[in-house]
Amino acid sequence: MVNGSMRTSLILLAIVGFAQSLVRVPLSRLPSVRSRLRVANQLDEFLREHQPDVFSRRYAQCYPAAQHYLRMGGKSTERLYNFMDAQFFGEISLGKPEQNFTVVFDTGSTDLWVPSSYCVSQACAMHHKFKAFESSTYTHDGRVFGIHYGSGHLLGVMAREELKVGSVMVQNQVFGEAVYEPGFSFVLAQFDGVLGMGFPQLAEELGSPVFDSMIAQGLLDEPVFSFYLNNNGSGFGGELLFGGVDETLFVPPINWAPVTQKGYWQIRLDAVKVQGALSFCYRSTKGCQAIVDTGTSLIGGPARDVLLLQQFIGATPTAVGEYLIDCVRISSLPVVSFLINNVEYSLTGEQYIRREMLNNKEICFSGFQSIDIPSPAGPVWILGDVFLSQFYSIYDRGHNRVGLAHLSGRSQIPLQITSYL
Template identity: 90%
Template sequence: MRTSLLLLVCVGFVHGLGRVSLSRLPSVRSRLRAAEQLNEFLREHQPDVFSRRYAQCYPATQHYLRMGGRSTERLYNFMDAQFFGQISLGKPEQNFTVVFDTGSTDLWVPSSYCVSQACAMHHKFKAFESSTYAHDGRVFGIHYGSGHLLGVMAREELKVGSVTVQNQVFGEAVYEPGFAFVLAQFDGVLGLGFPQLAEELGSPVFDTMIAQGLLDEPVFSFYLKNNGSSFGGEVVFGGVDETRFVSPINWIAVTQKGYWQIRLDVVKVQGALRFCYRGPQGCQAVLDTGTSLIGGPARDILLLQQFIGATPTAVGEFLVDCVRISSLPVVSFQINNVEYSLTGEQYIRRVRTTQQPFQHFNPSNLRRH
């Protein structure tokens, strides 16, 4: 069985095929841990990540998603982003590494005018060197756990694989918050969510590709591979690579446009514990390539952690003794009547701590399958 994910989405009908190789390197979380800065970061940034990021997926009347008098700007998870590839902007081309993120919609990269330490560590877009650059005049802001990312809007020629997009709206970040961005391996983010999710005003990259007739089919597909090497897979625009998966493709309809939101039938743990089964509608889930986490309601996740026997830490992570991995229960996700099962070896993230030889575990870290 291949320990990989093929994520395929389809939208309407249009010529071309673009393929971008993805790299997989240690996440920002892993690098913070290696630098012994993770606990401090998590203590300082403890917002309700799941509720804030996916709040619009739920009815406003649900009290546990209310933010009181605070702003309800979306919170994007970038700390666990691991799969990223290369794009280019402008003429002559300026190259950037970006996370291809189905959990957001906007495209942004650092600006040459950025004043943050994080920008100094990454490639910066130099508008004055491009003959195809067009200033937009608007400003934008995206809220992360460590603060606001701020920037200005522009339009530019964009190249993704072999596909060249004209006059693409994007953001030039002039301020990136927090030292976590300093450790990020990627320069920016290319969002692949629906237009309804956009912080910026303008057509998202995938929608622009379709509108300009650049694709064979209105489809993009992800092949994400966890093999311990830097090769993380690829993203294909305009079709699928049938050598990357075992047929047939199991289709599931989007329930609400914004995120790639679907119905999750049920979650099972060794057949003895079940979640999302309380009604005929199951529960709602979001397919998000911008994070390696799987999250859920706090009470259910805590129950799952207790069932597995994970030990909580002061900063919200959970540990499992290394020797228990082979005996951990199977966790299964049923989507459109098809069951996808994960063993302990597949949903445990192996991390050596400075205290004891435990493995890091967070049931919101269950790997996609």
């Protein structure tokens, strides 16, 4: 028979064992590069210089014929990212002693990179830089890498290092040290680098992506991570949880959608509906494809569909491709719904309109943006943070599926973040 003291000890051990399988990373929410450019009266000029469509740039690899390549040492790379609207960031550490960096945890890419102390760009001067010579665990890789952003090429060298994410230590992690960061957007960015969380097929750097390293090194009980994004206007941005889910943050059941193509977290989107009066994707027996992307703020869709949607909600186009809404109309805007695996996810005007303050005046923007990706890869919708901040999202590599669940009442207030390890 187990006595009371032993029973208590077993319960505590069970709790500790469960807790060690979960790694929490608190997220902060800060103004985006787009917002900072707008305040500085530089947004119009920046966007004019960096068209065509920034969403098309980010997902250029979906296009059938690649036209722009960066070739170094026989390696061809093509990846066009845009983080102008990114607002959710978290902290990681590299090396021993630890060097801290703020990164975008991005399900729309796979590589990890941070600025190098040898970087010559103006953007690097504004951010934390990795000092390899100060770390006792640093290993030089010797290879070079390049990533093509909308504003130019990001160039760097590859290395291996101890990586701390939340409270877990990943050994011998491949990462990129950026020695040249392009464009004015990185100067204003509130993050130092990017930690990609897509499938290995997306990786530019040869080596295991961070999440794959965690799985391979047995650091997690489950090959799962989940996001709670808080978009209530406060600096608290929610949390990223490695190794499972936080059941206090959502209301069951979880709706699981299988990944249709490994690379991005890509799923089938059955239909997009606007107040029952407009529908997209429904004509196809295959529906549409959607990419679930924490590194993009907006919701993207085929230009023809999104233009109709903008007209239906009464959004007015600007000279730089944004769409304005009269703020007093928000409460009367139609509901926009996304049908995924026969479950409808509805967004009200309050949820899909972005509010910003400019010169003490509130301005309101549509949270929808055009993206045109031709067949066979397209059409593709991008479910960015405007969508994801309204639901709890789960990314399951063990079963190659994405889970969505409605937020619970507890998720509406800032959490007390604690570390389990």
